[in-house]
Amino acid sequence: MAESFLLSFQLNGEPVEVAAPPHYTLLEVLRYKLDLIGSKQGCDKGDCGACTVQIDRRPVLSCITLGVHVQGREVVTVEGLTRPGMHPLHDCFDKWVAAQCGFCTPGILMAAEAYLSAVGRKVTRGEVAEALASNLCRCTGYTKIVDAIVEASELMAAEDEGKDDHRRAGNPSKTS
């Protein structure tokens, strides 16, 4: 009956084209067609957040998103959370030992990154708890995860300021 769909979208900053059956979820396209197994298949029905990825910079649950729905859009998975050197979230998760089994970690990193990038400042523990309300962790009791994200927010905000200074220094006419 249903033939494969040819999907083209931006994945972790690069254009991709992939053929997938129309009844595949985005999570299945990522894991089974593109071999990106960082996003986890947990409850597979919207309850746990292990499959969280970003579409157009907002966190969504890839287990209940049709693959077809990312046509022409920008998807970032945990594999795309890279930069020269370590990402502040990686650094802080390491420092605070914010993962035990690690199954929830990719989803939490993607929800946290979307939130911290959107607000661009130091956040409070309460704000982190609200922003991560889609993500369950069965191991850590959340304390260390929240500690790590609060510290990462400081580092990311400091980085942003650095960038602004840099921009100002390079192009004085644009300061305002």
Added chain:
Amino acid sequence: MLRLPRFGVVTPQTVEDVVAAINQPGARIIAGGTDLLPNLKHRLEQPALLVSLSQVEALRQVGRDDRAGVVRIGAGVTLTEISENHLVRQLYPSLARAAGIVASPSIRNMATIGGNINLDTRCRYVNQSEFWRSAIGGCLKSEGTLCHVVKGGRNCVAAMSSDCVPVLTTLDATVVLVGPAGERRVAIAEYYNTDGVRHINKEPGEFMTEVQIPVPKGPRRSAYAKWTVRKNIDFPLVSVAMRFDLDADSPDARMTDVRVCVGVLNAKPRLIRRTESLAGKRLSDRATVEALCQLVYKQSKPLENVPYEAPYRRKMIPVYTRRAIEKMLAS
């Protein structure tokens, strides 16, 4: 691992093309998919074709139409967008609140208002895996022939569990449907019936393009009460929407018109009757608030269709109603 059944998908770009697509046999609308996909993974349905609204830009607008005296919200607007929209926050704070506490943040980024209004009804005996249901032989809403909630019942009483619907009912919203015969408008209070299997009064070849909400004509306060086990992710166990029109813009003003709607009872949201007895009274008066809570309590009889015992849920209805009013008055 929960796999989806096989189906085809089309992604039309215009309202006309959506109508043509949904009039094919076995076709079904998908918006965000956050309700439909879990249900398909549980094999509650097996549609041949999903008609995706994801590419229909025309359904993604929110705008004020002063000639008609309404705000129009496209069916494809997400719940995150609604909860953040300045017009909605300013004119309909109870809707902004309800949309902003559906499920969890990541789900609200995908979930649409059209999907929330057309949400399937829910029941502890049906929102389960096919394997789980096979142990009880299914029920009227799945593979079986009887109801486990109302023993001997011939009618499914699965619960209308949308957070936005009771609120939209108190705001006198209108649903706009488009089908092969053109456009049709239905008051949201008339959009549902008490049959949990087919609780929406919509023809199969029709779909919803927008919801329209009248702009308030005078001072107003509104509130939404939701009780869940966890603060996030869960569907409501108790849900009460309230709208109070006032004779002056002050917490001490007299009420001129009151509308209260309760969800999660059966398949149809319940508009509370006899609220006109509160006209002329003040919300700042404790006895008035108590009278309102009693009115809601008497007319709301939860069933054992969603988690938690029905008598407990019934007791919680006035409790959460009172708390929501207190919070509304304090803000």
